[in-house]
Amino acid sequence: MSTWDSFPGYPVVNVSRNYYDGSIILSQESFGNSNVDHLWYIPINFVEGTSTLTTPQMWLKEKSVIFYPNASINCILVNNQQTGYYRVNYDIRIWRSLTRRLTNNRLDVHVSNRAQLLDDAFELAHFNYIPYDIPLGLSLYLRREVESLPFLAFFNNIEKVKLYLESLGKEEMFKNYIKNLLEDLYRSLGFEETELDEYLNKHSRISIITWACNLNLFNCRDQALKAVRSWLSNGTKIAINLEVPIMCGAMQLAPVDDWKMLYAKYESIPDGERKWKLLTGLGCTSHKMFLEKILDLIFMKSSGVSVADKKIALMRILQIDQTRVEMIFKYFIRHVSSTNEIYQELRVADVLCKYITSQQQLELLNMVSLSQLFQLSRLEEVSPSVRLLRVNIHGVHFSSA
Structure with a gap:
C-alpha cells in the first residue's frame, strides 16, 4: 500500500490489443503527468458485457505487462464497476468498439461502467490522451439512456466540452449537441421536483435546467x-x-x-x-x-x-456564454489595481484562466501585467492556471479516424 499513500495523484492504465495474436498490453503511468515514474500496485479485473466480477484477476505491479485473455472476449472492459482507483485508457480501436456497443445496446454494459466510460473518456481527452471525438461520439448513446448515473458523469464534464468547442468557434455545434442529447431527459424529468424524486434525479434536474437555460433550449x-x-x-x-x-x-x-x-x-x-x-x-x-x-x-x-x-x-x-465572459474580463481590467485584496481572496487568476478560450481574450488580459494578475492567486495555483490557459487557447484535436 505504500505506493498509494506515499505518491500524489493516481494512475491511468493504458489498454491496447495486439490484433494479430489477441494479446492485451497493459501499462501504467501517473495520470496527467507522464514524467513521473511512480509505479502503483493496481488491481486489474476485466470483463465483457454485464458481468458482476469485481475481484482482481491480476495485479499490475510493473510498468507494463502482456497477457492473453479468453479468446471469446471481443470487447474488453477494464476496472469493472469502478472498483479500482484509476482511470482506463484504451487504444482507439477498443474505444470505437465500446462506442458501438453502447450505441447498439447500452444494457450490455453495466450502468456503473457506462458512467465510468464517459467520465474517463472526457477526462482523457481534456488531458490530450485521446482525441476529443472519442468522448463526443461515445456520449451520443445518451439519447437512449434512462439512468441518472451516466448523465451525472456527463454533466460533470459538460463545461469542459463547452470551453473546448468555444475555443474552436463551434458554439452552435455545442448547442445542437446538447439539444440532441438532453431533450428527452428534460421532458421526462420536468421542471419541478416531486416527492417521488430519487437523489440522482434531483441532481440531474439541477444540471439540465442550468444548461437548457444557458443555451436557451x-x-x-x-x-x-x-x-x-x-x-x-x-x-x-x-x-x-x-x-x-x-x-x-x-x-x-x-x-x-x-x-x-x-x-x-x-x-x-x-x-x-x-x-x-x-x-x-x-x-x-x-x-x-x-x-x-x-x-x-x-x-x-x-x-x-x-x-x-x-x-x-x-x-x-x-x-x-462568451458575451458575459468578455464583459467580466473588461470589468477586471478596469478594476484590477483597485480591488487587489478581494481578487486575492477570490483567487481570480484561477477563475479567469478557466474561461479564456481565445487569443483575443488573452490579449485583453495583456492590458494588465500577467505577473500582477497571478500575484492575486496563491503561488501554487499559478502553474495549473497557465496550463488551463494553454489548453483552452490551443483547443482540442479532433481525430479523422
Whole structure:
C-alpha cells in the first residue's frame, strides 16, 4: 500500500490489443503527468458485457505487462464497476468498439461502467490522451439512456466540452449537441421536483435546467421567468435545489422591471444562503449596467455574502456564454489595481484562466501585467492556471479516424 499513500495523484492504465495474436498490453503511468515514474500496485479485473466480477484477476505491479485473455472476449472492459482507483485508457480501436456497443445496446454494459466510460473518456481527452471525438461520439448513446448515473458523469464534464468547442468557434455545434442529447431527459424529468424524486434525479434536474437555460433550449428561460414571477408576487415556492438555476435562467430573459423586483428582494432579506443565490441569479442578466452592479457587489468587502459564495456566483455567471465572459474580463481590467485584496481572496487568476478560450481574450488580459494578475492567486495555483490557459487557447484535436 505504500505506493498509494506515499505518491500524489493516481494512475491511468493504458489498454491496447495486439490484433494479430489477441494479446492485451497493459501499462501504467501517473495520470496527467507522464514524467513521473511512480509505479502503483493496481488491481486489474476485466470483463465483457454485464458481468458482476469485481475481484482482481491480476495485479499490475510493473510498468507494463502482456497477457492473453479468453479468446471469446471481443470487447474488453477494464476496472469493472469502478472498483479500482484509476482511470482506463484504451487504444482507439477498443474505444470505437465500446462506442458501438453502447450505441447498439447500452444494457450490455453495466450502468456503473457506462458512467465510468464517459467520465474517463472526457477526462482523457481534456488531458490530450485521446482525441476529443472519442468522448463526443461515445456520449451520443445518451439519447437512449434512462439512468441518472451516466448523465451525472456527463454533466460533470459538460463545461469542459463547452470551453473546448468555444475555443474552436463551434458554439452552435455545442448547442445542437446538447439539444440532441438532453431533450428527452428534460421532458421526462420536468421542471419541478416531486416527492417521488430519487437523489440522482434531483441532481440531474439541477444540471439540465442550468444548461437548457444557458443555451436557451426547450423554453427553459420562459418557464424559469414564470416561476420567479410567481414566487415574487404570490410566494409560490421554488425548490431549494433549483433556486439558483431557475433564478439564473429567469434573469437571462427578464425585462428590466423583473430584474429590479428581484434586486429589491435581494436588498430586503438578511444575510444568508438565499442572499448569495439571489446575487447569482441577478448576475445572470444580459444587461451590461445590471451585471456591473452585481460585480461591484461581488468585489465589495462587506456585501452580506461570503467569499466562497461570491466565487461560486462569479463562476456561475461566467459559465453562461462568451458575451458575459468578455464583459467580466473588461470589468477586471478596469478594476484590477483597485480591488487587489478581494481578487486575492477570490483567487481570480484561477477563475479567469478557466474561461479564456481565445487569443483575443488573452490579449485583453495583456492590458494588465500577467505577473500582477497571478500575484492575486496563491503561488501554487499559478502553474495549473497557465496550463488551463494553454489548453483552452490551443483547443482540442479532433481525430479523422
